[in-house]
Amino acid sequence: MLVGDVEVAISSPSKVFFAGRGETKLDLIQYYQAVSEPLMRTMGGRPVLMQRYPQGAGGPSFFQKRVPATVPPWLSTTTVETVNGTPSEALVIADLAHVAWAVNLACLGFHVWPYLAAAPAFADELRLDLDPQPGTGFAEAVLAAHELRALLTELGLTAFVKTTGKRGLHVYMRLESQWDSYQVRFAAVAVARELERRRPDLITAAWWKEERGARIFVDYNQNAPHKTVFGAWSVRGDNKNAQVSTPLHWDALSSVDPKTLTIATVPARLATDGDPWSTINDTPQSLAPLLALHEADMAAGLMDAPWPPVYPKQPNEPDRVAPSRARQQ
Structure with a gap:
């Protein structure tokens, strides 16, 4: 063929x-x-x-x-x-x-992968996975996506949205080739936490499922190094x-x-x-406004958010123990 x-x-x-x-x-x-x-x-x-x-x-x-x-x-x-x-x-x-x-x-x-094969050192995509938890669905993911877009717009950033092919949504930002996956993940954690502060009734940044409730989980760990996301x-x-x-x-x-x-x-x-993402590559954006949110959280005494279990223990990461299990120890 x-x-x-x-x-x-x-x-x-x-x-x-x-x-x-x-x-x-x-x-x-x-x-x-x-x-x-x-x-x-x-x-x-x-x-x-x-x-x-x-x-x-x-x-x-x-x-x-x-x-x-x-x-x-x-x-x-x-x-x-x-x-x-x-x-x-x-x-x-x-x-x-x-x-x-x-x-x-x-x-x-x-x-x-979140980088071009020609520039593997730089993650040029921020990918925020809006994952409906039990008791929620696509309608709630839509509400969460609009909250996310509003936050990014306040910071002068442009976001692009797609369905996951299931019940959730993915929101993307095209980035300048300046930051690695660790920095992009820090930015994603900060976004998830800020959204949770703004809409705790709708959105959660909780890694442990027992803490999420009937809310939309912003899966920041989709930006961890070597992670792939299902493509547009x-x-x-x-x-x-x-x-x-x-x-x-x-x-x-x-x-x-x-x-x-x-x-x-x-x-x-x-x-x-037409293609809703026709301009995604036109103006790569700065991660700096989101890293500023991350730095503010760290200055306020927050630790890093938990990483997936397949990753080595990271600096400033809390114990990888579900809260209910921690209480039993």
Whole structure:
């Protein structure tokens, strides 16, 4: 199959990837072709983690960070590291042919690193994951997203929003290439805490699930070093509905149902409404206003927020013990 100027070998193009809907491997490749311009705007030049579904969406899957031993000579890769420092040769989305090559391996969507392969020392994306907790849903995530946007606007910053492809929302900022993932995570922690102070009824920064309640959790740890986030315009494989992690205009948030944003509907929406993230790369922004919030929290005596358990213990991090368990000790 010719994808751009590259001939990509596609085996079993009629294999059904989305049972009950009927879309095939070829349909998925054609979807990515239909959204290729905005897709490459957000994912082009970045390393990705592939999640492969050999039996199609909704079936068992596995993550593949390393590309196979035998790959086409034109395939672009780069060395990434795991939390423990183990290197891997990961796929870089250099063009749409690389997307089609991965789809042929039953990779339905892509988990994307927050930096360009050409500049791995700098995280140029802040990614805030608004995660509905039990008792909340998409409507509450929308309210939280507007609170987040208001905060960033006060600080002179521009945010872009997309669905996660599930019940939540992701809010992104494009950053100047000046800060590493540790600094970006500090900024994310500060944002989560400030939002919780402003709307404790709606938003929580609590890492421990037992403390979150029926609120929207701002998952700051999605910005920890070596973390990937499910990419814009990518198609979810963990259900059979072919839902897309879809960039949206802010004024469309309250009227959209994320379940209707699928590979069958998103291309037409893009053709009608345009790319809501068309300007995301135009003016990279400073992280300084958010780092100022972090420094104010540290000056007030706050410790760092807890890290995920796979990370080494960090400076100024509290004990990684759930509060209920700590009380029992």
